[in-house]
Amino acid sequence: MTEKLVFEFVTLFVVLEPFGMLAVFLAVTAGLEAGQRRKAAALAILYAFAVLVFFVVVGELLLIQMGIPLRAFQVAGGLLLLLYGIEMSLGAHAPGTGPSAASHTDSSSSINSLAVYPLAIPSIAGPGAMLTVVLLTDNREHAVIDQLITTAVLGSTLFLFLLILLAASPIMRVIGQGGANVLRRVMGVILSAIAANMILGAFQEWLGLPPL
Incomplete structure (x- = not known):
């Protein structure tokens, strides 16, 4: 039983990639205050947990009944990440990170929207x-x-994920707004590359092409 628990924890931790997500989280929440950033992190983890529990309960039945293969998840998730990566690299404002975010986030759905997309889906609760x-x-x-x-x-893994995301605030104090803006554009390029790799990987499996 212990070996099974360790295997599942390590598998989920590797698939979720919290340390890689930390840089993305810093980039997309650059316009938020520390308290707002913590709220976005907590909501993103909560939404991601809800989505993944949904797939625990009905995921297999859903895949079977709808005939949805992994390749479809890869392409859909890849397209979402690609669109967001392009926005980041071109300097477009993400939901909740525009110039007026600081004054409107707490009284509107901006943080909630940011927590859902792109943090919870497809960054945390992605196709993989x-x-x-x-x-x-x-x-x-x-x-x-x-x-x-x-x-x-899964809940324990996501709780650890949350603790890692909460470390974003002290990191933000070190790098400042300028560093976060640079990080945002760099991560946009990297996210676009990851998204393209997801999409190409799906077509590679589908068409039986050799590895890139």
């Missing part, structure tokens, strides 16, 4: 994470109690 929780809780191999334990492991 969705498929991973479906495989770890396969109804054909795991009993209900095992699935509940896996869900608890």
Whole structure:
């Protein structure tokens, strides 16, 4: 049992990539105050957990009934990330990060919108994470109690993820607004490359092409 828990924790931690996400989180929340940034982090983790639990409960049935392959998730998630990466690299304002964000975020849905997209989906609860929780809780191999334990492991992993994101505020104080703007554009290029790789990987598997 211990080995299974460690395996699931490590698998989820690697798939979720919290340290890689930290740079993205810093970039997209550059226009927020420290308290707003913490709120965005908590909401993003909460929404991501809800989405992934949904896939734990009905993900396998959904995939089977709708005939949705992993490639479709890869392409859809890749397109979302590509669009956001282009916005970041060109300096366009992300939801909740524009010039008026500081004055309107708490009284509007800006933080909530930012937490949903692009933080919770597709950055945290992306196609890979969705498929991973479906495989770890396969109804054909795991009993209900095992699935509940896996869900608890998921919750623990996301809690650790939240602690890492909360470290963004002191990092932000060090790099400042200028550093965050530079980071935002650099991460936009990197996100675009990751998105393109996701989309090309899906077509590579579909067409049986050699690795890039």
